[in-house]
Amino acid sequence: DKLFSGFSKTRDNLAVIDELLLYWNLADTDRVLDELEEALLVSDFGPKITIKIVESLREDIVAGKLKSGSEIKEALKKNVLDLLTIEGKTELQLGYRKPAVVMIVGVNGGGKTTSLGKLAYRLKNEGAKVLMAAGDTFRAAAGDQLEIWAERTGCEIVMAEKEKAKAATVISQAVKRGKEQGYDIVLCDTSGRLHTNYSLMEELIACKKAAGKVMPGAPNEILQVLDGTTGLNMLPQAREFNEIVGITGLILTKLDGSARGGCVVSVVNELGIPVKFVGVGESVEDLQPFDAEAFVNAIFS
Ligand code: GDP
Numbered sequence: 001d002k003l004f005s006g007f008s009k010t011r012d013n014l015a016v017i018d019e020l021l022l023y024w025n026l027a028d029t030d031r032v033l034d035e036l037e038e039a040l041l042v043s044d045f046g047p048k049i050t051i052k053i054v055e056s057l058r059e060d061i062v063a064g065k066l067k068s069g070s071e072i073k074e075a076l077k078k079n080v081l082d083l084l085t086i087e088g089k090t091e092l093q094l095g096y097r098k099p100a101v102v103m104i105v106g107v108n109g110g111g112k113t114t115s116l117g118k119l120a121y122r123l124k125n126e127g128a129k130v131l132m133a134a135g136d137t138f139r140a141a142a143g144d145q146l147e148i149w150a151e152r153t154g155c156e157i158v159m160a161e162k163e164k165a166k167a168a169t170v171i172s173q174a175v176k177r178g179k180e181q182g183y184d185i186v187l188c189d190t191s192g193r194l195h196t197n198y199s200l201m202e203e204l205i206a207c208k209k210a211a212g213k214v215m216p217g218a219p220n221e222i223l224q225v226l227d228g229t230t231g232l233n234m235l236p237q238a239r240e241f242n243e244i245v246g247i248t249g250l251i252l253t254k255l256d257g258s259a260r261g262g263c264v265v266s267v268v269n270e271l272g273i274p275v276k277f278v279g280v281g282e283s284v285e286d287l288q289p290f291d292a293e294a295f296v297n298a299i300f301s
Pocket residue numbers: 106107108109110111112113114115192225253254255256257278279280281282286
């Protein structure tokens with residue numbers, strides 16, 4: 001499957017220890033763990049998590065708990081799975097009031113609009129009445145791009161009424177319409193130009209407030225889209241968005257390409273935010289709910 005093929009590079013990196021494990025004996029421990037450390041670092045696990053994993057394995061080997069190469073491999077996989085398993089629901093939490101509001105945030109180019117479109121398709125197939133809000137009012141083409149996704153998925157869309165409309169206004173109008181016309185879910189696109197020259201963060205806070213003013217408790221979810229090919233660079237970005245707007249879940253995109261698998265583990269573990277979906281391509285069906293076990297099986301052969 002696409003996730004599996006997207007992680008072929010990570011899998012190759014990590015496979016270097018397989019042969020060592022095959023002939024492992026206690027005297028080999030340092031050499032195997034050094035190779036593993038190297039492989040984890042190359043795969044973007046980051047130094048903190050790499051050390052955590054390697055030292056935990058070393059401890060268990062020294063304590064005699066792991067007695068063969070295959071036991072070490074299983075312990076390694078279990079370690080990674082545990083690091084990915086954090087508190088917090090991996091399913092969307094949409095509450096019971098209609099419409100539920102989901103805001104999609106992230107820097108430009110990460111796959112926000114595409115992910116919103118794919119999510120709309122998914123939710124619609126599950127029977128939900130979905131409304132889109134073109135909240136990226138800064139980039140003129142962004143609205144048009146979302147409109148294409150609305151057509152593709154057969155969803156209605158609320159666009160800015162005039163040029164340079166405020167994002168919060170569009171979102172407020174969309175949530176109002178969602179409420180009046182019995183929509184189940186309003187999916188809000190937002191702007192993602194980098195915050196250095198203007199306050200994207202202030203705009204996102206305004207969008208969040210605008211949604212909450214129309215629907216108390218909204219947004220139900222604020223999902224941050226992160227580009228899986230950027231590796232550990234996604235960490236400071238994710239941290240900043242989370243500190244300011246409060247992220248409830250992650251969508252990791254482009255995992256079909258040359259994703260560096262370790263950063264998925266890093267971002268989950270360092271931020272304590274669950275991955276809710278992964279993007280594995282550019283078509284409507286290429287958004288999958290995150291499955292930690294499938295992920296572990298895709299990065300270890
Ligand atoms: P935005 O600026 O954050 O809204 O990003 P877009 O949704 O416009 O996506 C940027 C580019 O990444 C587009 O060319 C998308 O087709 C592509 N893209 C988005 N998600 C994925 C994915 O999961 N896999 C691949 N291969 N490409 C993706």
